[in-house]
Amino acid sequence: MPFQSRYVDGVSSSADDTMVQLLTPEGKFKPSASAEEFLPYFEKLTDADYRKFYREMVTVRRYDTEATNLQRQGQLALWVPSHGQEGAQVGSAFATKDQDHIFPAYREHAIAHIRGVDLINIIRQFKGFTHGGWNPFDPKHKNFHIYTLVIGSHALHSTGYAMGIKFDGATNTGKPDKDEAVIVYFGDGATSQGDVSEAFVFAASYQTPQVFFIQNNHWAISVPVSVQARVPLYTRGEGFGVPGTQIDGNDVFASFAVTAKHMDDARSGKGPSLIEAHTYRIGAHTSSDDPTKYRSDAELQDWIKKDPIARLETFLKASGTEEKFFAEVHQEAADFAADIRRRTVELTGLDSSSMFDSVYSEPHVLMDEQRQWLAAYDASFEEEAQA
C-alpha cells in the first residue's frame, strides 16, 4: 500500500492527540493532553492579556478588510490578506520579548502592528512607494524585519542573525530578560524551498537560538499542503535536528503558550525548534487570486467555524466580559481603519531620483552619472515648456 499523506487536501487530520489546543473552536477552555507542558506559560496571562489579544485580532482584521477594499477601489496594486491567521500571529507575537528579532514572510500584519510598525507602511509597499517600508533597527519597530517576497529566502537570514547572537554571547547567559532569540515565519509552501532546508541545517549545526514558525494555512496559492508534504510539517525538522510542536493556530492561547516556551528554550541554549500552526487563509492568496477555482465552499465554511476571533469572543463573554468592551474594540478598529483609509488616499510623492540613493552604501560612479543624467533630462522638458 502506498504511503498515505496525513493530510487530505485543504483539511488536516486534526483529530490526533499531538496538536496542542487550549481553546476549542467552540470557545471552551479545554486543554488537550499535549498542552500540559505549555500550560505554565498560559497561566501567566491575565484577563487584561486576553482582552489585549482580542483587541489586536479585531483591529488587524478590520485593517485587513479595509486594505482589501482599498485594493478593489484601485488604491493599491495588490493586497495580501491575513484574514483567518490572526490567532497564530497575535499569540506568537505576544510571546516574544522586545530584544528578540522577528523575520516575517509577507502576511504578518498583526505581528508588525504588535511590534510597533505603523501599518500604513505595509500599504505603502503595496501601493508602490517602497520595497520595504520601515527600518527594523529603529528601536520603535522592535526588531521586526521587513517583508521578504522570495519564498523562504529569509529563513537563512534569520539563521545567520541567530548565529551572530550566539557568537556575540548574547543568549543563554542565564538572564532570560536579556537573552536574545530569533523567530522566523513562513508558510506551508515555503517548507519545500531549499533555503528553508538549508536554514534547518545551519540552525542545527550552530545550535542557533531560534524558532521556525510555520503558518500552515493549507494552501500555497492553489496547491494544497498535501503536495508539499507527505508527513505532518511539525515533523519536517526532525531529520535536521530541529524538533517541532504542532498547534491549533486558530487558538491564540496555544500560539502564545507554545511560542513562549519554544522561545524560552531557544534563549536558554536548547537550540532551534519548530512550530507548525494549523490555520487557514480565509481570503485569497492575494487580491489577484481566485480561491473558488481550487477549493470548495464546504471547506471554507468548515474553517470559518474555527475562527480565532469568534472563539475568543465566546470565551471572554462566558467569563464575564461586558458587551461594552466589545463595542469599544470594534469602534476603535473602525477608527483605525478609517485613519488608514484617509492616509492611504493621501499618500503622494516619491522623488524619482531617490532610486539612485540607496543602491549602495558608498558613492558609486554609475549612480552619480545616472542621477545627473536624469536631472538634466527632466530639466530639458522644463526648458522646452518655457521656450
Next chain:
Amino acid sequence: MSVQNLPLAKAINLGLQAAMAADPKVLLMGEDIGTLGGVFRVTEGLKTEFGEHRVLDTPLAESGIVGSAIGLAMRGYRPVVEIQFDGFIYPAFDQITSQLAKMTFRHEGALSMPVVIRVPYGGHIGAVEHHQESPEAYFAHTPGLRLVSPSNPHDAYWMIQEAIASNDPVMFFEPKSRYWPKGDVDMSASGYPLHASRVVREGTDVTLVGHGAMVSMMLQAADVAAGEGTSIEVIDLRSISPIDYAPILSSVAKTGRLVVAQEAPGFASVGSEIAATVHERSFYLLEAPVLRVSAFDTPFPPAKQEAVYLPDADRILDAVDRALSY
C-alpha cells in the same frame, strides 16, 4: 621589511589575516576553509590563529552560506565568504542577486551589507567541469554588487582588505591560475583605490584591457609585439563593476585602438560592455572598432580542449593585427 615576494594566494591569506586582526567583526565562512585551509590553502592557518567562530567550516550548501552571511551582516558582522569553485556559485545565485545585492536598496539605505564573496575563477588548471569558469558577467549585470579581480600579489593583498572595508557587497574574483606565481608586495601602501583601473605597461599603438589572469597574458602579448615593432599599452581593469573608464579613455585617445581580452565567453560579457561604452564615448578618436578576444560561446570544454577554448597571447596578437589593419 616593507616589500615581500609572495604568491598571490599567500598575499590574500596575509590580507585576510590583517583584516581579521584589525576588526573582530570580520569572519570567514566557507567549505573546507578552516582545518584544511581551503582547497587552495588561501585561508591556511587562520582558524588556528582566530578560532572556529572567526573561521567557519560551514555545512556544504552555497545558498546557506551566503544567506546566513547576510543574517550575520545584519547583526553587525563583516563576513568573507569563500565559494570553493566558480561553477559552484549558482546554488547561491538567488541569495547573491535577489537578497545580498538588494538588501540596502530594500531597506532604503538603513542597512549596509559589508559581505565579501571570494570566488576562485578561471581556467588554465586542467580541471573537471564546473572548476574553470568565469561567471563575472552574471553578477556585473546586478545592481548593488561591486566586483573586483586582482591580477597580481600586491593588488591581492590590498584589494582583499579594501573589499572587506567596503560597506557594500563585494565579489572578489581570484584568478586561480595566478595563485602560485610570486610577485613583490609593498606591505606599506596600496597605491590605488579599490575601483581604479591601472596602466601596467605604457605603449603608443594599441591599447589592451583585461582583468585577472588575462593581464599576464596581455603583457606576454605586448612583449612579443614589441619584438615586432608594435608598442602596446596594457591596462589592468582591477575593478569589473564599476569600471574605471578614465585610464582606458585616455589611453584610447593616444592609441586610437582598443582590444579587450577576457576568459569569459564573449556574448553579453564584461568585454562587450567596455566595447560599447568606449564606442559611445570615444567614437571620433577611434582608428578601428574595439575588438573583443574571448573564450568561445560554448560551455567550458573538457580540459584537453581548454588551450583552444581560452584566449592566449596569440589570439590577442591576432586581434592586435586586425585592429592595426584598419
